[in-house]
Amino acid sequence: MKHLISCDQFKKDDLLSLFELTDKIKKNPLAYSEALKNKVIATLFYEPSTRTRLSFSAAIVRLGASLISTENANENSSANKGETLEDTIRIVQGYADAIVLRHPDDDAAMRAAQVATVPILNAGSGGKEHPSQGLLDVYTMNEYKKRMNNLKIAVIGDLKYGRTIHSMLKLLTLFDGIEVHALSVKELELPDEFNQIFKDRNVKYMKHTSMDTLPKNSDIIYQTRIQKERLKNEGINAATASFIINKKLLDTFSADTYLMHPLPRIEEVTTDLDNDPRAVFFPQAHNGMYIRMALLHQCFYGKEK
Numbered sequence: 001m002k003h004l005i006s007c008d009q010f011k012k013d014d015l016l017s018l019f020e021l022t023d024k025i026k027k028n029p030l031a032y033s034e035a036l037k038n039k040v041i042a043t044l045f046y047e048p049s050t051r052t053r054l055s056f057s058a059a060i061v062r063l064g065a066s067l068i069s070t071e072n073a074n075e076n077s078s079a080n081k082g083e084t085l086e087d088t089i090r091i092v093q094g095y096a097d098a099i100v101l102r103h104p105d106d107d108a109a110m111r112a113a114q115v116a117t118v119p120i121l122n123a124g125s126g127g128k129e130h131p132s133q134g135l136l137d138v139y140t141m142n143e144y145k146k147r148m149n150n151l152k153i154a155v156i157g158d159l160k161y162g163r164t165i166h167s168m169l170k171l172l173t174l175f176d177g178i179e180v181h182a183l184s185v186k187e188l189e190l191p192d193e194f195n196q197i198f199k200d201r202n203v204k205y206m207k208h209t210s211m212d213t214l215p216k217n218s219d220i221i222y223q224t225r226i227q228k229e230r231l232k233n234e235g236i237n238a239a240t241a242s243f244i245i246n247k248k249l250l251d252t253f254s255a256d257t258y259l260m261h262p263l264p265r266i267e268e269v270t271t272d273l274d275n276d277p278r279a280v281f282f283p284q285a286h287n288g289m290y291i292r293m294a295l296l297h298q299c300f301y302g303k304e305k
């Protein structure tokens, strides 16, 4: 892997080898503490982030590399003076061996990769993709459900601009027997490209307008917040476009229906279910660090043979 731009890059085998390495790292992170010794890795974040930036940072440091970083790059980098993303990449690649990039434009990671001589790792590009999150999501599903085939998943919230959903679905549907139940307001349905992806991959796809019709035996409920910063002219109010899950509602689902969320949660997941063993969004976020360690490792050393 040179660049990590989109989940379109992945085949089933790539996921399996990445998850195998992630398992090894998670079991014994200290064994990898010098893997990227003498490397310098830059993180450039043009949008707010807690989990992605800090888990990439922790991954970099835990692999023994050094980190250079611009948080809030819109204000704190020369973007504020009008420098293009391409020029910033041309400069930073002279200082760093890889660049982790989050940016509000859908095509930012691709544009960066077109000029970059070092690997670009997409840490979220506009409303389109968030590949490292998609990877940690599917890794977490496998961790809890012990399989990736034959999963029935309910995706809820902002399916239009929720980039984590796009990346996750592109990966999960590489596996067999996937059933997707989508719940959102009409204005925030999945982008049209998914109709084709689902058709090509024999995915059973159903749209819903209420929590009540979601299958109670779903394997995963993947809840998301409304991406209010990305809404354009949908003419909807973020507060009324959410479908809220609380403990009472979760209890109508099976004992092995896991509730995931890329976080941050706003009002769409209430805190009364936090101690329910099916609420796995915090361990899900923690897996992000291990997945990112594995991604960085593969970025420099390739797949293990």
Ligand code: NCD
Pocket: 051, 052, 124, 130, 133, 163, 164, 224, 225, 262, 263, 264
């Ligand atoms: C997500 C993102 O940035 O797309 N957050 C994350 O990286 N875990 C989800 C969100 O912001 O809603």
